[in-house]
Amino acid sequence: MIFGFNGQEIIACLLMGAGLVFLIGSMVGMLRLPDYYSRVHASGNSETLGTLLVFLGLMVFNGFSNVSAKIFIIAVFVFLGNPIGSHILAKAAYKTGHPVWTKKQAVQHELSTEPTSSIATAEEKEAQANADLHG
Amino acid sequence: MQIFFLVIMAALIMTIGLMLQRLFQGPTIFDRMNGLGVITADTILLIVLFGFLDKQPGMYVDLAMAYAMMGCLGSVVLAKYLGGKKL
Amino acid sequence: MGKFDVIRDKSIVGAPVVHLTAMTAVLFGFWLLLSGTFQTKFLIYGILTAVISAWVTYPLLLLPSADETKKYFVFGFNPIKLLIYFFWLMWQLVLANVDVLKATVRPEIEINPRIVKFRYQTDNPMAKVILANSITLTPGTVTIDVTDDGVFYVHALTDGAADGLNGGMQKMVGWLLSEPYDFEMLGEEY
Numbered sequence: 001m002i003f004g005f006n007g008q009e010i011i012a013c014l015l016m017g018a019g020l021v022f023l024i025g026s027m028v029g030m031l032r033l034p035d036y037y038s039r040v041h042a043s044g045n046s047e048t049l050g051t052l053l054v055f056l057g058l059m060v061f062n063g064f065s066n067v068s069a070k071i072f073i074i075a076v077f078v079f080l081g082n083p084i085g086s087h088i089l090a091k092a093a094y095k096t097g098h099p100v101w102t103k104k105q106a107v108q109h110e111l112s113t114e115p116t117s118s119i120a121t122a123e124e125k126e127a128q129a130n131a132d133l134h135g
Numbered sequence: 136m137q138i139f140f141l142v143i144m145a146a147l148i149m150t151i152g153l154m155l156q157r158l159f160q161g162p163t164i165f166d167r168m169n170g171l172g173v174i175t176a177d178t179i180l181l182i183v184l185f186g187f188l189d190k191q192p193g194m195y196v197d198l199a200m201a202y203a204m205m206g207c208l209g210s211v212v213l214a215k216y217l218g219g220k221k222l
Numbered sequence: 223m224g225k226f227d228v229i230r231d232k233s234i235v236g237a238p239v240v241h242l243t244a245m246t247a248v249l250f251g252f253w254l255l256l257s258g259t260f261q262t263k264f265l266i267y268g269i270l271t272a273v274i275s276a277w278v279t280y281p282l283l284l285l286p287s288a289d290e291t292k293k294y295f296v297f298g299f300n301p302i303k304l305l306i307y308f309f310w311l312m313w314q315l316v317l318a319n320v321d322v323l324k325a326t327v328r329p330e331i332e333i334n335p336r337i338v339k340f341r342y343q344t345d346n347p348m349a350k351v352i353l354a355n356s357i358t359l360t361p362g363t364v365t366i367d368v369t370d371d372g373v374f375y376v377h378a379l380t381d382g383a384a385d386g387l388n389g390g391m392q393k394m395v396g397w398l399l400s401e402p403y404d405f406e407m408l409g410e411e412y
Contacts, residue, residue: 005136009136012136013136013139016139016143019143020142020143020146021323022319022323023146023147023150023177024146024150025323025326025327026173027149027150027153027154028326028327029322029323029326029327030153030154030157030169030170030173031153031156031157032326032331033326033331033333034331035335036163036165036166036169037335037364037377038333038335038379039166039169040169040364040377041322041361041362041363041364041379042322042326042361043169043170043172043173044322044358044359044360044361044362044364045319045322045323045326045361046150046173046176046177047172047173047176048315048319048359048360048361049315049316049319049361050176051176051179051180052312052315054143054180054184055180055183058183058184058187061136061187062187062192066193066255066258067192067193067196069255070196070197070200070255070256071183071196073200073252073255074179074183074196074199074200074203077200077203077204077207078176078179078203078207079359080207080355081203081204081206081207081208081210082172082176082207082359083354083355083358083359084207084210084211084355085172085206085207085210085211085214086169086172086358086364087354087355087358087364087365087366088210088211088214088215088218089165089168089169089210089214089217090165090364090365090366090377091214091218091366091367092165092214092217092218093163093165094366094367094375095218095367096217096218098163098165100335100337100377101335102334102335102336102412103333103334103335103412104412197256
């Protein structure tokens with residue numbers, strides 16, 4: 001008994017706290033990373049281990065019952081569904097010519113004398129890709 | 136334990152708020168879809184946690200399960216529409 | 223075409239009766255979990271539903287092999303191997319998550335995105351599906367495209383994630399399905 005919690009609740013709290021770290025970290029990544037392809041990795045961070053750890057904590061808190069089994073089934077659905085969604089989005093982005101951000105490009109962009117030109121071309125490419133999509 | 140659930144729910148709501156920013160201003164349509172995916176995953180967690188807070192998790196878990204299935208299907212269908220004939 | 227041709231079909235790898243029984247058992251377990259009642263009437267409904275859905279969907283769940291002479295059942299896993307693979311994947315998931323979290327949360331973002339290409343050709347198409355799904359599930363690597371002749375295009379976020387594609391996961395998937403495979407790296411695009 002620590003702070004009025006028994007052992008089961010403490011384990012549940014630790015698991016959910018670890019999940020919370022991944023959820024927050026994924027949010028930070030989503031806001032900081034430079035392009036779409038890298039942000040997919042950040043979102044995967046929260047959707048896999050963040051979700052899994054919080055669900056695991058809830059299962060430990062709830063004990064062995066019908067509800068725990070259903071939570072496990074939800075985790076399986078999330079695990080089967082998320083890769084399909086992110087893969088098919090990445091494939092759609094790649095096939096419509098969305099440019100991949102690389103370190104070399106960024107260094108070149110910093111070194112170039114007219115800093116706005118590269119951004120403008122990227123935006124033009126994007127507009128072209130959107131026109132391809134809906135045309 | 137209730138307080139701990141409330142803390143996690145507050146963090147999730149903050150995440151959803153910041154993802155809404157990504158959803159509205161994200162430079163490309165794919166960023167918007169990605170933000171929507173994260174919001175879906177967080178909402179599933181939020182529903183289950185609210186069930187535990189409400190002390191009747193059985194009902195809310197069923198809702199969350201239906202939402203998980205719909206989220207998977209929805210993102211695949213929308214991506215298929217975006218990719219068009221090239222996919 | 224007779225009604226029981228599926229059971230006597232010699233081109234299916236494994237025994238169709240075993241596949242149908244396993245599918246019925248899993249579906250009935252899912253029914254029990256969702257309904258939560260054990261009255262005789264609902265149990266009979268459940269068994270009937272499970273048998274009919276397994277029978278109707280079984281022909282849809284057969285995938286042709288690469289040379290189209292054999293058919294593979296989609297869920298034809300060894301359950302014990304599947305369990306071991308699941309736990310191994312969870313461990314990989316934890317390692318990859320910590321790697322990506324470290325790379326993104328630090329004050330200086332330490333990423334080096336690239337597209338890695340490799341060829342992974344097997345007879346069973348399910349091996350490619352499981353490999354692509356596992357790669358995408360692991361943060362730090364996302365499968366962008368898989369061509370018909372088995373070339374994978376994978377977007378890797380960090381150096382560590384790109385090193386992780388060097389054959390370990392391919393070996394585990396080959397072991398899970400007891401499949402011989404040929405694998406070679408085709409280089410990286412920066």
